[in-house]
Amino acid sequence: xxxxxxxxxxxxxxxxxxxxxxxxxxxxxxxxxxxxxxxxxxxxxxxxxxxxxxxxxxxxxxxxxxxxxxxxxxxxxxxxxxxxxxxxxxxxxxxxxxxxxxxxxxxxxxxxxxxxxxxxxxxxxxxxxxxxxxxxxxxxxxxxxxxxxxxxxxxxxxxxxxxxxxxxxxxxxxxxxxxxxxxxxxxxxxxxxxxxxxxxxxxxxx
Amino acid sequence: xxxxxxxxxxxxxxxxxxxxxxxxxxxxxxxxxxxxxxxxxxxxxxxxxxxxxxxxxxxxxxxxxxxxxxxxxxxxxxxxxxxxxxxxxxxxxxxxxxxxxxxxxxxxxxxxxxxxxxxxxxxxxxxxxxxxxxxxxxxxxxxxxxxxxxxxxxxxxxxxxxxxxxxxxxxxxxxxxxxxxxxxxxxxxxxxxxxxxxxxxxxxxx
Numbered sequence: 001x002x003x004x005x006x007x008x009x010x011x012x013x014x015x016x017x018x019x020x021x022x023x024x025x026x027x028x029x030x031x032x033x034x035x036x037x038x039x040x041x042x043x044x045x046x047x048x049x050x051x052x053x054x055x056x057x058x059x060x061x062x063x064x065x066x067x068x069x070x071x072x073x074x075x076x077x078x079x080x081x082x083x084x085x086x087x088x089x090x091x092x093x094x095x096x097x098x099x100x101x102x103x104x105x106x107x108x109x110x111x112x113x114x115x116x117x118x119x120x121x122x123x124x125x126x127x128x129x130x131x132x133x134x135x136x137x138x139x140x141x142x143x144x145x146x147x148x149x150x151x152x153x154x155x156x157x158x159x160x161x162x163x164x165x166x167x168x169x170x171x172x173x174x175x176x177x178x179x180x181x182x183x184x185x186x187x188x189x190x191x192x193x194x195x196x197x198x199x200x201x202x203x204x205x206x
Numbered sequence: 207x208x209x210x211x212x213x214x215x216x217x218x219x220x221x222x223x224x225x226x227x228x229x230x231x232x233x234x235x236x237x238x239x240x241x242x243x244x245x246x247x248x249x250x251x252x253x254x255x256x257x258x259x260x261x262x263x264x265x266x267x268x269x270x271x272x273x274x275x276x277x278x279x280x281x282x283x284x285x286x287x288x289x290x291x292x293x294x295x296x297x298x299x300x301x302x303x304x305x306x307x308x309x310x311x312x313x314x315x316x317x318x319x320x321x322x323x324x325x326x327x328x329x330x331x332x333x334x335x336x337x338x339x340x341x342x343x344x345x346x347x348x349x350x351x352x353x354x355x356x357x358x359x360x361x362x363x364x365x366x367x368x369x370x371x372x373x374x375x376x377x378x379x380x381x382x383x384x385x386x387x388x389x390x391x392x393x394x395x396x397x398x399x400x401x402x403x404x405x406x407x408x409x410x411x412x
Binding site: 048049050062063064066067068070071074075083084086087090091093094095098101105124125128129132 | 254255256268269270272273274276277280281289290292293296297299300301304307311330331334335338
């Protein structure tokens with residue numbers, strides 16, 4: 001087995017988290033390299049695209065969290081082998097990425113500009129992504145997004161939804177998902193209760 | 207076989223083009239629905255994420271061009287079955303997407319603001335993406351990005367590079383790729399000469 005190292009911020013969320021979770025659920029050891037923002041500033045120019053996460057596999061640095069998530073999903077049984085189910089899994093991962101990117105575009109704003117941009121985000125991209133994910137989940141039977149079992153799409157949506165409902169994003173109503181995507185909220189709670197996920201966070205809390 | 211319809215702008219490029227090419231190379235019929243910007247404005251609110259391309263499969267509208275590209279790649283033999291080669295293919299598709307997104311963030315600017323943002327784009331994200339793609343191509347043997355054969359990653363990189371070298375992007379030096387990523391330019395020319403790709407554009411030119 002290859003040697004995995006994930007370099008990312010020291011948060012239990014964001015783009016690295018579904019990969020950390022998938023590796024952990026699959027029992028694959030990895031180096032969980034967590035950086036402060038100051039440490040990232042120092043190493044930034046040395047990363048392939050000036051960004052985190054960076055994935056080192058046998059010492060070579062790779063980019064693109066959804067690509068890595070998909071690869072790890074294949075190694076751990078968390079990715080559908082059927083091409084159509086795999087498409088459904090991939091679409092969900094990229095819908096979440098669209099929402100994360102839209103949030104990113106508001107991150108450096110302040111004051112009234114931030115408030116206005118977050119209102120547009122909430123009324124626009126967040127509403128569309130939540131409603132679309134809810135619809136996709138219902139179409140897939142309401143339990144999992146693809147393949148009839150837990151996949152990296154479920155982990156990706158779970159990590160995003162948890163953040164969205166945390167109250168950490170200024171000017172984003174904490175009950176937005178509850179109002180717009182009730183099936184998705186139940187899904188989030190179900191993924192949190194998956195034995196492998198619960199065990200991972202129990203270890204993290206120690 | 208499912209019925210495919212792709213709705214996108216009437217350009218031989220952008221996010222729909224690698225999918226049109228892959229379907230065409232695989233001999234899969236599809237409805238090539240091309241919209242003017244005015245037509246898009248009218249239909250926009252009815253799309254799942256306020257954006258094109260939209261993919262209709264048996265009448266259901268889906269989003270996410272890289273997900274669709276990957277799915278079509280699997281149907282047409284243009285996607286690696288080996289998980290690691292598939293990762294390399296996916297990383298390249300998402301690196302190109304990063305470059306396209308970075309360009310998108312400069313699209314509504316004008317005058318000196320546009321000039322300055324494009325300089326940052328050229329010196330920053332474009333340089334990094336070109337150099338990384340060139341490096342990945344060399345690491346894969348210089349011919350194709352993954353699997354030792356033509357994949358959707360090659361089509362995606364080809365479509366982007368063609369646009370980059372077209373002179374259509376203001377304040378982006380037309381020889382940028384030639385200076386920074388010579389292997390990638392040779393790759394673009396090779397993909398253009400693939401019989402299926404050449405035949406597709408010969409039909410389009412009629």
